[in-house]
Amino acid sequence: MKRTLTFRSRKEHVSFRLEKRSLFVIGMLALASVLALIIGTGFGSDYIAPLDVLRTVMGWGDGDFDFVVLTLRLPRVLLAMLVGIALGMSGAILQGIIRNPLASPDVIGITGGAAVAAVGFVTLLGGALSIKLLPLFAVAGALITALIIYMLSWKSGVTPIRLVLIGIGVSAITGAGTTFMLIISPFYTAGQAYIWLTGSVYGATWTDVNTIWPVLLIILPAAILLARSLNAQEFGDDLATGLGVTVQKHRFLLLACSVLLAGIAVSVAGTIGFAGLMAPHIARRLVGRMFGSLLLVSGLIGGLLVFAADLIGRTLFVPLDVPAGVFTAGVGAPFFLYLLFRNRNQF
Amino acid sequence: MNARYYGRKSEPMFPLFRQGKSRLAGLLVLLLLLILAAIASMIYGRTSITFAVAIQAFTHYDHQSVAHVVLHTERLPRTIIAAVVGAALAVAGAMMQALTRNPLASPSVFGINAGAIFCIVIGVVVLSVDSLTTLMWFGFAGAAISAVIVYLLGSIGRDGLTPIKIVLAGTAMTALFSSFTQAVLVLDGTGLQDVLFWMTGSVSGRSLEMLYPVLPYMAIAVIIALSMGRAINLLLTGDDIARGMGQNVLVVKLLMGLVTVLLAGGAVSVAGSVGLVGLVVPHLMRALVGNDYRWLVPYSLLGGGILLLLADVTARLVIMPSELPLGVVTALIGGPFFIYIARKGVTRL
Numbered sequence: 001m002k003r004t005l006t007f008r009s010r011k012e013h014v015s016f017r018l019e020k021r022s023l024f025v026i027g028m029l030a031l032a033s034v035l036a037l038i039i040g041t042g043f044g045s046d047y048i049a050p051l052d053v054l055r056t057v058m059g060w061g062d063g064d065f066d067f068v069v070l071t072l073r074l075p076r077v078l079l080a081m082l083v084g085i086a087l088g089m090s091g092a093i094l095q096g097i098i099r100n101p102l103a104s105p106d107v108i109g110i111t112g113g114a115a116v117a118a119v120g121f122v123t124l125l126g127g128a129l130s131i132k133l134l135p136l137f138a139v140a141g142a143l144i145t146a147l148i149i150y151m152l153s154w155k156s157g158v159t160p161i162r163l164v165l166i167g168i169g170v171s172a173i174t175g176a177g178t179t180f181m182l183i184i185s186p187f188y189t190a191g192q193a194y195i196w197l198t199g200s201v202y203g204a205t206w207t208d209v210n211t212i213w214p215v216l217l218i219i220l221p222a223a224i225l226l227a228r229s230l231n232a233q234e235f236g237d238d239l240a241t242g243l244g245v246t247v248q249k250h251r252f253l254l255l256a257c258s259v260l261l262a263g264i265a266v267s268v269a270g271t272i273g274f275a276g277l278m279a280p281h282i283a284r285r286l287v288g289r290m291f292g293s294l295l296l297v298s299g300l301i302g303g304l305l306v307f308a309a310d311l312i313g314r315t316l317f318v319p320l321d322v323p324a325g326v327f328t329a330g331v332g333a334p335f336f337l338y339l340l341f342r343n344r345n346q347f
Numbered sequence: 348m349n350a351r352y353y354g355r356k357s358e359p360m361f362p363l364f365r366q367g368k369s370r371l372a373g374l375l376v377l378l379l380l381l382i383l384a385a386i387a388s389m390i391y392g393r394t395s396i397t398f399a400v401a402i403q404a405f406t407h408y409d410h411q412s413v414a415h416v417v418l419h420t421e422r423l424p425r426t427i428i429a430a431v432v433g434a435a436l437a438v439a440g441a442m443m444q445a446l447t448r449n450p451l452a453s454p455s456v457f458g459i460n461a462g463a464i465f466c467i468v469i470g471v472v473v474l475s476v477d478s479l480t481t482l483m484w485f486g487f488a489g490a491a492i493s494a495v496i497v498y499l500l501g502s503i504g505r506d507g508l509t510p511i512k513i514v515l516a517g518t519a520m521t522a523l524f525s526s527f528t529q530a531v532l533v534l535d536g537t538g539l540q541d542v543l544f545w546m547t548g549s550v551s552g553r554s555l556e557m558l559y560p561v562l563p564y565m566a567i568a569v570i571i572a573l574s575m576g577r578a579i580n581l582l583l584t585g586d587d588i589a590r591g592m593g594q595n596v597l598v599v600k601l602l603m604g605l606v607t608v609l610l611a612g613g614a615v616s617v618a619g620s621v622g623l624v625g626l627v628v629p630h631l632m633r634a635l636v637g638n639d640y641r642w643l644v645p646y647s648l649l650g651g652g653i654l655l656l657l658a659d660v661t662a663r664l665v666i667m668p669s670e671l672p673l674g675v676v677t678a679l680i681g682g683p684f685f686i687y688i689a690r691k692g693v694t695r696l
Binding site: 102152155164165166168169173175176179273320323325326330337340344 | 451456500503504511512514515516519520523526527529530669671676679681683685689690
């Protein structure tokens with residue numbers, strides 16, 4: 001039996017291969033996500049059976065749980081998952097481009113840029129402009145920061161190590177900028193700001209959910225199409241050029257995708273650290289290095305990670321609500337150290 | 348790629364002060380600058396005070412005068428604390444840069460600040476410690492734990508202690524300790540506001556009583572650092588050569604580690620996490636006296652005080668009547684500096 005399925009259009013303009021194993025993994029993860037969504041929505045200050053959740057969501061229920069499920073929990077659980085998907089995909093793309101296992105939007109400093117732009121928007125323009133523009137500013141902040149980091153790292157070429165180091169430096173500055181904005185802001189209390197900075201989907205609304213899914217919907221197919229060139233890029237720039245990939249252009253577009261995903265995630269949930277670092281590594285274990293499926297799997301795993309972090313944060317410490325970012329960083333930072341240990345002879 | 352990145356020998360430096368006499372003169376100039384910065388720190392702020400009034404406050408203290416009271420209860424403590432904390436962080440940075448042979452080394456970059464903060468927050472929030480002396484020991488412990496872990500993680504592997512590995516380990520430890528701190532603070536919730544301002548680094552609203560328990564340990568650490576100049580110079584020529592010259596390399600390194608932990612841990616327990624002072628000052632001072640640690644340590648001592656005093660005055664003046672955490676100002680100065688060094692190429696010191 002063949003390990004892959006091959007699709008070709010009649011005139012062979014379009015063709016692609018799917019690994020059966022990847023299909024299976026993606027299917028299982030998607031199923032797990034849907035189940036997590038239904039069961040996870042049931043957990044909270046009072047438990048609601050999965051069947052009741054399903055009935056309420058479908059509109060077949062008797063309305064008992066409408067408020068709790070539809071207004072409070074479902075948007076939050078959905079948002080956690082979508083944010084995780086965005087971060088997981090963003091990390092997978094970044095690790096592919098930079099060819100460095102330690103790359104992720106937060107380590108490189110991109111999420112810091114999104115955060116400072118988002119907080120700056122609220123502080124400086126909060127009264128003047130509609131809050132609906134916040135994601136726009138966060139994404140713009142992420143893009144500009146990424147551009148600055150890339151330019152500063154450029155010195156007859158960009159080496160991954162310099163990129164990471166410059167990212168750490170830029171993070172220090174954006175972090176200071178964020179604190180500065182929060183302190184002069186009339187809109188935040190220190191506690192609120194602190195929770196936002198840690199990364200939390202607390203108080204999620206449908207507006208947040210509706211902000212992030214269209215972006216995912218647009219970027220997902222684009223990224224998967226571009227991912228084909230990432231497979232070639234894995235062999236190195238020269239070989240990829242030989243295979244007919246316009247390396248620099250594709251790399252730039254992919255970077256833009258990654259930054260957009262990270263920026264939109266920050267704009268709705270703050271800086272949830274290390275999810276974008278862990279997801280691609282777990283995904284690589286499951287489906288190998290082929291980028292099309294890796295991207296999807298990494299996204300799904302990121303979604304489950306943030307979902308789990310949020311679920312633990314809101315159920316285990318009732319009545320307190322611990323930000324999801326605490327758990328992703330608590331698990332992610334040791335994971336980062338482990339990666340550093342494994343790659344100790346590379347750096 | 349890595350080889351190219353690390354391998355380049357650092358360019359020969361031509362420090363400003365090369366001879367013993369001019370170096371001594373430079374030290375005196377720095378001392379003068381430190382005094383000027385201290386005076387600026389006494390005078391400028393929300394209530395501007397003239398120099399004459401400031402003098403009067405010490406010669407003829409009048410408890411009815413607002414200016415005099417402000418000087419005694421607010422300006423004087425914070426000036427002294429800023430100078431001491433700045434000096435401590437700068438010397439700690441100089442020690443770490445020699446110990447790890449890494450130009451990016453500093454207490455904040457290597458996660459030492461985050462470790463000290465985490466332990467102090469545990470002490471305050473979980474164990475309800477309110478004695479400043481006990482909290483100081485928590486700070487020392489946190490600094491030591493973090494320093495040991497980062498150093499070990501940085502030195503594993505075939506190439507031993509490489510600059511990039513230790514920086515990455517430091518970044519990860521910072522993230523880890525910050526997330527633990529966040530968890531503790533969010534779970535507790537009370538007093539978040541106070542702890543937050545302290546955490547981002549600030550010298551305002553602190554009384555001298557907070558400095559007293561730490562001061563003796565800092566003084567011992569500084570004396571050790573000052574007396575180790577020759578030994579550090581020898582160590583910088585390489586472990587093997589130093590050993591060949593009869594140096595007990597392990598003892599020297601352990602002493603340097605001890606100095607770092609005492610100074611950084613002490614500074615954090617007084618002023619919170621004031622980042623990147625320890626990175627910037629030793630490099631600036633190297634431009635003045637070169638990499639000779641007999642001179643670099645005293646220069647950094649004074650330079651750190653000057654930098655932090657000026658940063659604190661800036662923090663007060665930028666958004667009057669409110670003020671910035673000191674950590675924000677130093678990060679805005681130190682961040683670009685970090686980038687500059689990273690761009691130049693991280694060569695072993």
